[in-house]
Amino acid sequence: MHIASLMLLGSGELGRELTIAAKRLGCRVIACDRYANAPAMQMADAFEVFPMLDRAALRAAVEKHRPDAIVPEIEAIDTATLADLESEGWRVIPSAKAVQLTMNRDGIRDFAARELGLATSQYRFAESREEAVAAAEAVGLPCVIKPVMSSSGKGQSTATTFAEVEQAWDYAVEKMRGDRPRIIVEEFIRFDSEITLLTVSTRDGVLYCAPIGHRQELGDYRESWQPAHVPKASLVSAQEQSKRVVEALGGHGIFGVEFFIRGEEAIFSELSPRPHDTGMVTLISQYPNEFELHVRAILGLPIPAIEVTGPSASAVILASKESDEFGYEGIGEALALGDTGKPVDLRIFAKPKTLKNRRMGVALARGSTVEEAVERAKAAAAKVAIRYTD
Numbered sequence: 493m494h495i496a497s498l499m500l501l502g503s504g505e506l507g508r509e510l511t512i513a514a515k516r517l518g519c520r521v522i523a524c525d526r527y528a529n530a531p532a533m534q535m536a537d538a539f540e541v542f543p544m545l546d547r548a549a550l551r552a553a554v555e556k557h558r559p560d561a562i563v564p565e566i567e568a569i570d571t572a573t574l575a576d577l578e579s580e581g582w583r584v585i586p587s588a589k590a591v592q593l594t595m596n597r598d599g600i601r602d603f604a605a606r607e608l609g610l611a612t613s614q615y616r617f618a619e620s621r622e623e624a625v626a627a628a629e630a631v632g633l634p635c636v637i638k639p640v641m642s643s644s645g646k647g648q649s650t651a652t653t654f655a656e657v658e659q660a661w662d663y664a665v666e667k668m669r670g671d672r673p674r675i676i677v678e679e680f681i682r683f684d685s686e687i688t689l690l691t692v693s694t695r696d697g698v699l700y701c702a703p704i705g706h707r708q709e710l711g712d713y714r715e716s717w718q719p720a721h722v723p724k725a726s727l728v729s730a731q732e733q734s735k736r737v738v739e740a741l742g743g744h745g746i747f748g749v750e751f752f753i754r755g756e757e758a759i760f761s762e763l764s765p766r767p768h769d770t771g772m773v774t775l776i777s778q779y780p781n782e783f784e785l786h787v788r789a790i791l792g793l794p795i796p797a798i799e800v801t802g803p804s805a806s807a808v809i810l811a812s813k814e815s816d817e818f819g820y821e822g823i824g825e826a827l828a829l830g831d832t833g834k835p836v837d838l839r840i841f842a843k844p845k846t847l848k849n850r851r852m853g854v855a856l857a858r859g860s861t862v863e864e865a866v867e868r869a870k871a872a873a874a875k876v877a878i879r880y881t882d
């Protein structure tokens with residue numbers, strides 16, 4: 493049988509687990525990222541170091557390794573090159589269109605709200621401080637302001653006054669990716685909870701994982717749990733919206749579709765056309781996990797069932813400062829918390845460098861309830877300490 497080769501564009505923690513899942517099914521993996529020794533590179537058959545926005549380097553890597561599938565793992569990629577490569581016959585996962593539309597918030601938001609008619613928060617885009625204030629007048633205060641090019645909460649803030657809108661503009665421009673200042677100003681949604689609905693688009697149709705609940709701080713996730721308890725009608729609505737959006741984006745693979753749940757409503761927020769960080773909980777909660785599902789969907793392999801093994805949670809392990817001389821303590825103490833018959837596990841990503849608030853690992857736990865699983869995962873994460881030696 494032909495051995496499939498996958499080229500990952502981005503090689504962080506999600507790529508690392510994806511590499512493991514792909515290699516278990518016999519694939520060859522080429523891991524690419526902007527820095528050497530990235531988490532997935534440590535597991536891969538080959539690697540290339542270059543910025544994913546460098547079009548010449550991206551094309552050169554594809555032509556050198558000739559992968560069967562190009563698998564984006566981060567948002568910021570030269571998507572025009574991906575579109576060209578796809579039109580030349582290379583396979584982009586899930587599709588160049590999906591990657592192009594989701595790289596920037598303006599693309600996917602307009603597509604979801606205007607073309608597909610999904611329920612979203614009120615929103616406007618702005619390209620100057622004055623336009624930001626006008627946008628906030630239109631959507632109302634408080635509002636959430638984010639650069640259109642950013643992820644993991646970078647450059648995001650909530651403004652409750654017009655003076656704060658101006659500060660939020662400055663902050664967003666300072667933290668944005670790329671060189672074109674443009675922000676989205678969103679109505680602040682007072683949601684009851686938020687979920688990620690992992691949705692798998694496969695050869696045989698669309699499948700859903702049980703909803704994943706999560707808590708965010710500074711625009712980045714801290715804990716996630718599965719199954720999230722949400723009103724039935726909101727889940728049905730989220731599933732219908734996810735199906736529409738993944739079918740419209742095209743291609744096969746897993747998508748992390750984010751919704752705010754308010755009463756019986758599911759309000760579409762954004763999506764990743766790839767495994768989702770909050771979906772790391774599936775490393776303990778579910779079989780196959782989100783990485784295995786992505787690989788199966790990419791390879792066109794069957795997914796006869798998705799089993800949820802019990803209430804589970806993940807809690808992140810963050811660094812507190814910048815360093816490249818550090819180690820970990822407390823791994824034994826964290827794992828020892830799994831002595832009650834319900835497992836506790838860790839993933840240490842082995843990133844070569846810490847930064848303030850950079851995610852370095854994740855603790856995973858099961859419990860009798862999701863609340864208990866969250867407490868156990870948090871306790872395990874708290875046992876792991878990063879010791880800086882510089």
Ligand SMILES: Nc1ncnc2c1ncn2[C@@H]1O[C@H](COP(=O)(O)OP(=O)(O)OP(=O)(O)O)[C@@H](O)[C@H]1O
Nearest residue numbers: 613636642643644645646678679680681708711712
């Ligand atoms: N309009 C809104 N109303 C209320 N809360 C919001 C709104 N937009 C974002 N948030 C909060 O901020 C979090 C991060 O926002 P969003 O998912 O858009 O950013 P992100 O940078 O793409 O995050 P990630 O890459 O981690 O998914 C959301 O999960 C939610 O908790």
Ligand SMILES: NCC(=O)N[C@@H]1O[C@H](COP(=O)([O-])[O-])[C@@H](O)[C@H]1O
Nearest residue numbers: 502503504505506507566644769850
């Ligand atoms: N929300 C997106 C997300 O979680 N992406 C994950 O984080 C890595 C970047 O981490 P870094 O910023 O620490 O290098 C990415 O490579 C991906 O695995």
Ligand SMILES: [Mg+2]
Nearest residue numbers: 644750761762
């Ligand atoms: Mg998000």
